[in-house]
Amino acid sequence: MSRQLHLNLFIYPGGHHEAGWRYKGSDPHRTVDISNYQELARKAEAAKFDAVFFADGPALADNIRYASRFRLEPLTTIAALAAATSRIGLIATASTTYTEPYNLARLFASVDHISQGRAGWNIVTTGAAQAAQNFGLEAHPLHADRYGRAHEYLEVVTKLWDSWEDEALVIDPESGIFADDSRIHTIDHTGQHFSVKGPLNLPRSPQGRPVYVQAGSSEDGRHFAALYAEAIFTAHQTLASAQEFYADIKSRAQGVGRNPDHIKVLPGISPYIGSTTAEAQALHDEFNSLTQPAYSLDVLKRMTGLDLSGHDLDGPFPRHLIAPDPDRAEASRFKLVLDIVDREKPTIRQLMHRIAGARGHWVVVGTPEKIADEIQTWFEGGAADGFNVMPPWLHGGFDAFVEHVLPILRKRGLFRDEYSGRTLRDHFGLPRPENLFTARRNISAAE
Amino acid sequence: MSRQLHLNLFIYPGGHHEAGWRYKGSDPHRTVDISNYQELARKAEAAKFDAVFFADGPALADNIRYASRFRLEPLTTIAALAAATSRIGLIATASTTYTEPYNLARLFASVDHISQGRAGWNIVTTGAAQAAQNFGLEAHPLHADRYGRAHEYLEVVTKLWDSWEDEALVIDPESGIFADDSRIHTIDHTGQHFSVKGPLNLPRSPQGRPVYVQAGSSEDGRHFAALYAEAIFTAHQTLASAQEFYADIKSRAQGVGRNPDHIKVLPGISPYIGSTTAEAQALHDEFNSLTQPAYSLDVLKRMTGLDLSGHDLDGPFPRHLIAPDPDRAEASRFKLVLDIVDREKPTIRQLMHRIAGARGHWVVVGTPEKIADEIQTWFEGGAADGFNVMPPWLHGGFDAFVEHVLPILRKRGLFRDEYSGRTLRDHFGLPRPENLFTARRNISAAE
Numbered sequence: 034m035s036r037q038l039h040l041n042l043f044i045y046p047g048g049h050h051e052a053g054w055r056y057k058g059s060d061p062h063r064t065v066d067i068s069n070y071q072e073l074a075r076k077a078e079a080a081k082f083d084a085v086f087f088a089d090g091p092a093l094a095d096n097i098r099y100a101s102r103f104r105l106e107p108l109t110t111i112a113a114l115a116a117a118t119s120r121i122g123l124i125a126t127a128s129t130t131y132t133e134p135y136n137l138a139r140l141f142a143s144v145d146h147i148s149q150g151r152a153g154w155n156i157v158t159t160g161a162a163q164a165a166q167n168f169g170l171e172a173h174p175l176h177a178d179r180y181g182r183a184h185e186y187l188e189v190v191t192k193l194w195d196s197w198e199d200e201a202l203v204i205d206p207e208s209g210i211f212a213d214d215s216r217i218h219t220i221d222h223t224g225q226h227f228s229v230k231g232p233l234n235l236p237r238s239p240q241g242r243p244v245y246v247q248a249g250s251s252e253d254g255r256h257f258a259a260l261y262a263e264a265i266f267t268a269h270q271t272l273a274s275a276q277e278f279y280a281d282i283k284s285r286a287q288g289v290g291r292n293p294d295h296i297k298v299l300p301g302i303s304p305y306i307g308s309t310t311a312e313a314q315a316l317h318d319e320f321n322s323l324t325q326p327a328y329s330l331d332v333l334k335r336m337t338g339l340d341l342s343g344h345d346l347d348g349p350f351p352r353h354l355i356a357p358d359p360d361r362a363e364a365s366r367f368k369l370v371l372d373i374v375d376r377e378k379p380t381i382r383q384l385m386h387r388i389a390g391a392r393g394h395w396v397v398v399g400t401p402e403k404i405a406d407e408i409q410t411w412f413e414g415g416a417a418d419g420f421n422v423m424p425p426w427l428h429g430g431f432d433a434f435v436e437h438v439l440p441i442l443r444k445r446g447l448f449r450d451e452y453s454g455r456t457l458r459d460h461f462g463l464p465r466p467e468n469l470f471t472a473r474r475n476i477s478a479a480e
Numbered sequence: 481m482s483r484q485l486h487l488n489l490f491i492y493p494g495g496h497h498e499a500g501w502r503y504k505g506s507d508p509h510r511t512v513d514i515s516n517y518q519e520l521a522r523k524a525e526a527a528k529f530d531a532v533f534f535a536d537g538p539a540l541a542d543n544i545r546y547a548s549r550f551r552l553e554p555l556t557t558i559a560a561l562a563a564a565t566s567r568i569g570l571i572a573t574a575s576t577t578y579t580e581p582y583n584l585a586r587l588f589a590s591v592d593h594i595s596q597g598r599a600g601w602n603i604v605t606t607g608a609a610q611a612a613q614n615f616g617l618e619a620h621p622l623h624a625d626r627y628g629r630a631h632e633y634l635e636v637v638t639k640l641w642d643s644w645e646d647e648a649l650v651i652d653p654e655s656g657i658f659a660d661d662s663r664i665h666t667i668d669h670t671g672q673h674f675s676v677k678g679p680l681n682l683p684r685s686p687q688g689r690p691v692y693v694q695a696g697s698s699e700d701g702r703h704f705a706a707l708y709a710e711a712i713f714t715a716h717q718t719l720a721s722a723q724e725f726y727a728d729i730k731s732r733a734q735g736v737g738r739n740p741d742h743i744k745v746l747p748g749i750s751p752y753i754g755s756t757t758a759e760a761q762a763l764h765d766e767f768n769s770l771t772q773p774a775y776s777l778d779v780l781k782r783m784t785g786l787d788l789s790g791h792d793l794d795g796p797f798p799r800h801l802i803a804p805d806p807d808r809a810e811a812s813r814f815k816l817v818l819d820i821v822d823r824e825k826p827t828i829r830q831l832m833h834r835i836a837g838a839r840g841h842w843v844v845v846g847t848p849e850k851i852a853d854e855i856q857t858w859f860e861g862g863a864a865d866g867f868n869v870m871p872p873w874l875h876g877g878f879d880a881f882v883e884h885v886l887p888i889l890r891k892r893g894l895f896r897d898e899y900s901g902r903t904l905r906d907h908f909g910l911p912r913p914e915n916l917f918t919a920r921r922n923i924s925a926a927e
Contacts (some may be wrong), residue, residue: 047792052656054651054658055653055656057653058654059653061651061653061658061730062651063681065561065593065652065683066593067563067593067594071563084593089580090680090681091583091586091681093664093678093679093680093681094681097659097661097662098656098657098658098660099656099657099658100657100658101651101658103591103681103683104681104682104683105590105594105682106586106587106589106590106682108555108556108559108586109555109559109590109591109594110559110590112555112556112557112559112560113559113560113562113594114512114562114563115560116514116518116561116563116564131580131582131583132580132583133578133579133580133615135537135538135578135614136578136579136583136617139553140553140555141537143552143553143556143557144551146512146513146514147514147552147556147557147560152787155877163677165855166675166676166677167582167677167678168580168582168676169674169675169676188493189598204505204511204548205500206501206502206504206508208504209502209546209770209772210545210546211501211508211544211545211546211547211548212544212545214544214545217540218546218907227616228612228613228616229614229615229616230610230613230614231614232540233540234510234513234538234540234541234551235538235550235552235553236550239517286548301736323605325654325656327798342527344700403784437604477639
């Protein structure tokens, strides 16, 4: 079979368009109703998607007066989705800056057991400065510090997930032996940020470890991804930018001795679908007409540091006013906004609308054929191994993709008709990682 | 209707008897299989139990060579159980010493939304010294320090759960107003242990707050319970001990201005049921014959600090060897073991068997009538508002209770035939707490 697309449904409450909750087809009253997400996960499973994906941050977003910018906690959400589905992968975001590694390791191991091998961890260092104040910190840790901690964090949780070898459980009622404790290991980690003895208090999970997903595209983020990521969620506005990123990541992975096929690059795509180009454009325009400047300007302010209230929205975006900020300079979303400004020279309102669609992700407006063509071009053009599909509103924005775009992709042989495996690693074509302690034992035995 | 019993099913992997996993009716291979717990929760719901209950500690127990002493992480577990049930309460244990309050508040608020108002939090300060080393601490915090932190912790999470008033969500697509931000509050907490700004990033949950459950019976524990607990899980070996505790807790509650009916006292009971007394005794003997000294002695060592390996198991328990330990002296389980020793003057083996049944909880061996009589005596004798039922093995130990004891309790008018409400607060007869910020607003308005 030819190389196949990987598709995740990225579920954002109210939809990815910032005014998606106001669209007539939305049901914003179901924002914290788990049955809403169970239905979506079942739809995505029926469509044979690889996974559903949830973002997260441990603080309330600014300006929720105008938008549904909060969600159920993702790990408890995917545990509840595991009970309502049987095949689809379940990816939850969690922060290396604001969660104790022992707690995080348990939560994901538990969900991997509960889902029988369908858990993925989207690793973030948490960019929102508000989070620090919910965790007793005066100031938000700087970008580089967060990544320093994240590297050590990955080392700790990886060792915890491997602290039980696969053969550790004996469960022999006759002899009275429940577990072979010679195959359960303390990890005795002491480092700059963490001191964790272990072992984890759970047997190794079906996938060995959850799938490591990562989303940062900064220099630090790329370096981190090359070392650890098995799937990367990334934001690109142009084919060229995605191609550069794709080639860079695969070559970095090779550079650290990894198989580049074992890092799936999945840009975000937010599709506005119409039976004609004009219809799709009208749909997109309707969404933009629902945006609210008070909200959109706040989003821009958080991305760029620039307060534009009081400016003429139909005047040019004042790029020269952006103050240099060494921490922000490395943030991928900041660079992406500057790229749009430099390339398109938009008015403030035009930039607001560009960002409103999917917070800086790729927005494609057109017929189902046009959407499928773009996906195929990126997929075959060295820009993507698949996509995080970001419906502008829910459920209709996803239903339209499944009903109209997916059959075209299938007809072209680009997407599966049926699952071939049971775990998220199976869907992504990723190996189950060898246990570190078993490997060490095998090396000792061979010496 | 007359006063009704409250019954929780306390689910311990492998059953509560330490050798329960070895019993012929057990299925120890399902220890980390969520469908095992979903079936149990459905059975408990069909029996109209108030709740299922999960213990927890963030470290691997010693000596798992001989027993199934680990479990799926409780919050993800009850999220998955919420999806498989619709009425039964879901109580998970979580630690105030080893979980960040913002994270814990989110997890429980999320589960309360997911379950539509069925979440309970069993608040523990974590007695296991091993936990400290999984969280970067050299030594385990002392008993009094842990409670000091717990008091402030309760203050923080309570404010977080109330940080959205009930009317904060507006969701008006027409005007574009999603939330009334004048009804969403920072909590601006700064104290000795925590500094948390808030607000929580979730709307107030169906129950307002999860039900506060608590299990410590030390002096610190009783004081804490009187202030915060809405249900207390407690261990007593005798009616007199349970009566003393019950009266003390209710009077302490009254002393701090609370309605004593809003604290439900629920001792543990582990029933060994036979159609005759002799049959029940034979069942209990069979379980004791499955215990393993290497394991049981380790349990005793953890409870008393005394290493008895090498001693004659059929000689008297050497009470005089127990070293004074100011921290341990306050631990409720330590005092309970000493009480058994002083009252019953057991041999080491007899004490091992006393503890093996349910780690120090009340073990009742007898016919269904005898079990029902004991329950009724405690319930009507000022010793209990209900019980945490602790089956020696799963599922059979629970099935026997439901099949044989429950009909007797129902015939006597002591236990519900049907749920009368939908939330755990409804089942327990607890009020939905008034929101702190709404109360403050109402007071200001009245002035």
